[in-house]
Amino acid sequence: MATPHPTRDAAAAAGDTRLKILEATMKRNQYRPDALIEVLHKAQEIYGFLSPDLLVRIARSLHLPPSRVYGVATFYHFFSLVPQGAHTCTICLGTACYVRGASELIARAEDVAGIAAGHTTPDGKLSLASVRCIGACGIAPAVVIDGNVTGHMTSDDVAAQVAALLSAPELLGS
Amino acid sequence: MELHDLQLIARRERERRRRIRIHCCTSSGCLASQGLEIQKRLEAAVAEAGLEGEVEVVGVGCIGSCGQGPMVEIAPEGTLYEYVRPEDAEAIVAAINGGECSVQRGDPLRPFFTRQFPIVRKNAGKIDPERIEEYIAAGGYRSLYRAINEMSPAEVIDEITQSGLRGRGGAGYPTGLKWSTVAKSRGDRKYVVCNGDEGDPGAFMDRSVLESDPHLVLEGMCIAAYAVGADQGYIYVRGEYPFAIQRLQKAINQAKKFGLLGSQIFDSTFDFRVDIRVGAGAFVCGEETALLASIEGRRGQPRPRPPYPAESGLWGKPTLINNVETFANIAAIIEHGPDWYASIGTESSRGTKVFALTGKIHNTGLIEVPMGITLREIVHQLGGGGHSGSEVKAVQTGGPSGGCIPASLFDTPVDYESLARVGSIMGSGGMVVMDNSTNMVELAKFYMEFCKDESCGKCVPCRVGTVQIHHLLDKLTSGKGSPADLDQLRELCQLLRDTSLCGLGQSAPNPVMSTLKYFTEEYERLIER
Numbered sequence A: 001m002a003t004p005h006p007t008r009d010a011a012a013a014a015g016d017t018r019l020k021i022l023e024a025t026m027k028r029n030q031y032r033p034d035a036l037i038e039v040l041h042k043a044q045e046i047y048g049f050l051s052p053d054l055l056v057r058i059a060r061s062l063h064l065p066p067s068r069v070y071g072v073a074t075f076y077h078f079f080s081l082v083p084q085g086a087h088t089c090t091i092c093l094g095t096a097c098y099v100r101g102a103s104e105l106i107a108r109a110e111d112v113a114g115i116a117a118g119h120t121t122p123d124g125k126l127s128l129a130s131v132r133c134i135g136a137c138g139i140a141p142a143v144v145i146d147g148n149v150t151g152h153m154t155s156d157d158v159a160a161q162v163a164a165l166l167s168a169p170e171l172l173g174s
Numbered sequence B: 001m002e003l004h005d006l007q008l009i010a011r012r013e014r015e016r017r018r019r020i021r022i023h024c025c026t027s028s029g030c031l032a033s034q035g036l037e038i039q040k041r042l043e044a045a046v047a048e049a050g051l052e053g054e055v056e057v058v059g060v061g062c063i064g065s066c067g068q069g070p071m072v073e074i075a076p077e078g079t080l081y082e083y084v085r086p087e088d089a090e091a092i093v094a095a096i097n098g099g100e101c102s103v104q105r106g107d108p109l110r111p112f113f114t115r116q117f118p119i120v121r122k123n124a125g126k127i128d129p130e131r132i133e134e135y136i137a138a139g140g141y142r143s144l145y146r147a148i149n150e151m152s153p154a155e156v157i158d159e160i161t162q163s164g165l166r167g168r169g170g171a172g173y174p175t176g177l178k179w180s181t182v183a184k185s186r187g188d189r190k191y192v193v194c195n196g197d198e199g200d201p202g203a204f205m206d207r208s209v210l211e212s213d214p215h216l217v218l219e220g221m222c223i224a225a226y227a228v229g230a231d232q233g234y235i236y237v238r239g240e241y242p243f244a245i246q247r248l249q250k251a252i253n254q255a256k257k258f259g260l261l262g263s264q265i266f267d268s269t270f271d272f273r274v275d276i277r278v279g280a281g282a283f284v285c286g287e288e289t290a291l292l293a294s295i296e297g298r299r300g301q302p303r304p305r306p307p308y309p310a311e312s313g314l315w316g317k318p319t320l321i322n323n324v325e326t327f328a329n330i331a332a333i334i335e336h337g338p339d340w341y342a343s344i345g346t347e348s349s350r351g352t353k354v355f356a357l358t359g360k361i362h363n364t365g366l367i368e369v370p371m372g373i374t375l376r377e378i379v380h381q382l383g384g385g386g387h388s389g390s391e392v393k394a395v396q397t398g399g400p401s402g403g404c405i406p407a408s409l410f411d412t413p414v415d416y417e418s419l420a421r422v423g424s425i426m427g428s429g430g431m432v433v434m435d436n437s438t439n440m441v442e443l444a445k446f447y448m449e450f451c452k453d454e455s456c457g458k459c460v461p462c463r464v465g466t467v468q469i470h471h472l473l474d475k476l477t478s479g480k481g482s483p484a485d486l487d488q489l490r491e492l493c494q495l496l497r498d499t500s501l502c503g504l505g506q507s508a509p510n511p512v513m514s515t516l517k518y519f520t521e522e523y524e525r526l527i528e529r
């Protein structure tokens, strides 16, 4: 499927390296519609979330109706259609963590951050989330902070971590 | 690549080895507690002590006792260190030459280790999963060589059938039978798919196998592809397992480089390629037809069967789909023969099963035990009983599709039929232990909330039923329930079981039904209040 892709020129003009990475991913997958989930993974990895513009762009490149792309993006929990906070705190609510008191961890984190899990603080600093098992059940309860897993957490640990993230200096750039 | 090449690689690898190996667990559990830093510090300590000619530090897969991690083992002598901190590195190295070391020692002779029967986890914690040479030195890829060069596809399928191996993904379908169906199905192209979605929250067997010994899974898939006539494979791994994905990709690249994946494997006419597909957080994608839809880039919604994937799977072609652990048993069956495999376990459930022991249990971690072992032996001997001495009340097997088994039934042997008889299932291997502090109605509600969130919404009984059951349980736990609610709960559960389209809806009532049966008084107590 060697159709010309208008986005390539646009990307070069804007000097947008992120777009180039996305284009490269689609190209590597030969713009096949069945690569949609791979492409969405990549898009979310580089942009942090999937904006409506991005979804339309992907739909066009993979020759898919936008409704199909939107349908897939909303079906899977992994994909986020709204921007995430500068930091993320994800608390595991899988069975092993639940039995070892994960509900208390969530409650404390929500309390300290002043938001419910699944939301981002108004200043955009922190997103609080829950997940159903990250496979670290042997060290339950587990918490993921900015991509790093920690086990055997207590609610005091979580409270301290969340407070630290909230008072961390602003991140520069992305 | 030829057989003597494999042997040469193995010999060179053995010659390269140092007399003493410090095995440092770098699998997910220990990695989360500074496993890599510990490895680095151990390497520095070995260099510092000038022992490089004699001692090497090897990053290995999961040793099993994850709850006591980070774990370090001194091989071949067997000393185990628990709760290791980076600053312990020097003392551990000094202890090799008889120095003082106050780091907590684990007992390698405790039942947790000695009662196990490792087949799938044979190399876990012993080899560096990131080096194919170590896998080959441990005998790896020889079964693939044998299958391709000394056996016909039909003979391979016969051996798998005779071994009695059943699918480890939950349902326990006979593996040989599935393979022969795919082999017989007509198609210009066939696929082999490995189900590594591991959706049961609280289970991490497949993750650990992928992280600790990825080549074992690849070899199994490759033998399967040869047997059924497929040339393309996919491994579907949950997106929550980035580290397993990374290791697997490394393993695929190495196998390709060594000519063990790709075209003309072992200089035969057999070609097989494997690609990874990363899941995106949907429990229902573990169901085989949903998983196939997801590989095709669509919403992961199940479809009615038949047709089964064996006849019409990926892009309408015959597709073999097996679980990670199922594939991880294949090489051993080809190596030691079906009779050997069939001699392990029970009449109807042959071989071993890997379980993730979690919850309120003393020894959390991974075990591989022969089928037929009792729950009591697992919980009390291997598991060491309740967490900090508490009294174990029940164990839950099979996750959101399984049931709770009360302590009074702990003499039940672990095999597919016996577990079903007591209202649970073997499942994929999650075993969550509950003590007296666990409220069983809350637990049932927890599972139902999970199923409600994960219902794909395609069929009404599951979409609406899970919400209603969850609502009833919520009413009960907040003390507003009536005896009529219990009756309605039972009715709804039966309805879901009988009319849902896929296994998610059909089995979602199991945690509720089993707790209602065995812990009736906990429900009734909520009503009396």
Ligand SMILES: Cc1cc2nc3c(=O)[nH]c(=O)nc-3n(C[C@H](O)[C@H](O)[C@H](O)COP(=O)(O)O)c2cc1C
Pocket: B166, B167, B168, B169, B170, B171, B172, B173, B195, B196, B197, B198, B199, B200, B283, B284, B285, B286, B287, B288, B289, B321, B322, B323, B324, B326, B428, B502, B503, B504
């Ligand atoms: C809701 C649901 C979730 C499932 N999740 C998994 C899973 O995570 N891993 C798995 O191997 N099988 C899972 N299965 C079973 C698969 O549909 C399929 O039976 C299995 O992958 C076949 O492999 P096996 O024969 O080797 O067990 C699930 C089934 C259902 C209904």
Ligand code: SF4
Pocket: B284, B301, B302, B454, B455, B456, B457, B458, B459, B460, B462, B463, B500, B501, B502, B503, B504, B505, B506
């Ligand atoms: S039973 Fe539930 S998960 Fe399965 S198809 Fe129906 S709605 Fe989807």
Ligand code: FES
Pocket: A092, A093, A094, A095, A096, A097, A098, A132, A133, A134, A135, A136, A137, A138, A140, A141, A142, B201, B202, B203
């Ligand atoms: S249940 Fe929390 S990591 Fe598995």
Ligand code: FES
Pocket: A138, B025, B026, B027, B028, B029, B030, B031, B061, B062, B063, B064, B065, B066, B069, B070, B071, B365
């Ligand atoms: S993860 Fe280290 S022992 Fe299991």
